[in-house]
Amino acid sequence: MVDELDRVDRVARVVAPLLRIPAEHRRYHVTSAAAGPIHGVDADLCQRLIDLGLPHVGTGADALFDENDLASVALHLRLRSVRRFTMGFWLESLARLRRGPVRYRVTARASCPAPWHDGPCRYDVLGADGEYRAVHTDQRRMTVAELEVDVATKPFPVPRDLHGLIAEFADVDFYLLPFPLADDLEFLRTARIGTCPLVARALVAEATRRGFAARTAYGLIVSAPYSQAHCWAEIAVDGQWVAVDPLMPRALQSFGLCDETQWPATLSPAGLYHRLDAARPLVTHHGAECPTSLTTQAVP
Numbered sequence: 001m002v003d004e005l006d007r008v009d010r011v012a013r014v015v016a017p018l019l020r021i022p023a024e025h026r027r028y029h030v031t032s033a034a035a036g037p038i039h040g041v042d043a044d045l046c047q048r049l050i051d052l053g054l055p056h057v058g059t060g061a062d063a064l065f066d067e068n069d070l071a072s073v074a075l076h077l078r079l080r081s082v083r084r085f086t087m088g089f090w091l092e093s094l095a096r097l098r099r100g101p102v103r104y105r106v107t108a109r110a111s112c113p114a115p116w117h118d119g120p121c122r123y124d125v126l127g128a129d130g131e132y133r134a135v136h137t138d139q140r141r142m143t144v145a146e147l148e149v150d151v152a153t154k155p156f157p158v159p160r161d162l163h164g165l166i167a168e169f170a171d172v173d174f175y176l177l178p179f180p181l182a183d184d185l186e187f188l189r190t191a192r193i194g195t196c197p198l199v200a201r202a203l204v205a206e207a208t209r210r211g212f213a214a215r216t217a218y219g220l221i222v223s224a225p226y227s228q229a230h231c232w233a234e235i236a237v238d239g240q241w242v243a244v245d246p247l248m249p250r251a252l253q254s255f256g257l258c259d260e261t262q263w264p265a266t267l268s269p270a271g272l273y274h275r276l277d278a279a280r281p282l283v284t285h286h287g288a289e290c291p292t293s294l295t296t297q298a299v300p
Helices: 002-018 032-039 043-051 067-076 082-099 160-167 185-191 196-209 247-254
Strands: 028-031 064-066 102-111 121-126 132-137 141-151 214-221 228-237 240-244 273-276 283-285 292-299
Touching: 002 043, 002 067, 028 032, 028 067, 032 043, 032 067, 043 067, 064 067, 067 082, 067 247, 082 102, 082 247, 102 121, 102 283, 121 141, 132 141, 160 196, 160 228, 160 240, 185 196, 196 214, 196 228, 196 247, 228 273
Parallel strands: none
Antiparallel strands: 028 064, 102 141, 102 292, 121 132, 121 283, 214 228, 214 273, 228 240
């Protein structure tokens, strides 16, 4: 009975921040039946979410939910999901970097988002120089690029000058947001939830207000066996750009993947993050962002 009450309370705590998101921004297209296989959210939990006021349309087995809501619930309740599974490898990569240099090979495989279309696919692949390279092919899924990443920089504590800035974001939690809120700094300020690009922008804005040179960075979290596109803040201290990202360790701790000793908020994840030159999709298909997997292996 105590375990069940604890679970009910935990679900309520996870849902509460989602209720700060205006309902009109949601897209309801995930069925209760699909919520289980995709996110690990079973029928009983779907009903509990409805009882707690999570916005949805329909009732019972016909209820439809927002994809971002279900993904956030799955992460915070530590349910089985592909996203959480992938995040688990980031701590292993961080620990490996502490031991010394690593070389990774990242293989980008793109999937056509509309495989029924006529004619060949055109994949435009973002290069390290910030320019796109076009690939024309009849294949609906293919390897479009390989990237070798040499990592020699170990993670290190950020300078104490930045500790006050980091503390300003200590209560911000990772929740996936609908597109209209992706750049809404005022929403982040009041709701205290956000995604990586939004929190990075807020960090840069606050760092600039405090007199630091700062910039948003876009690139990859490089980790075997899968890498992930990511955004973070970089702040100049003593002529060095320092990666600052308090949201990520807080998220991993909330998802039960690490503790504060493994990745404190004041640790710069240097080496784990590989900066690219443009905050644009890695691969597009006829101008639209393309589903892309980034399989990664350590190489000699």
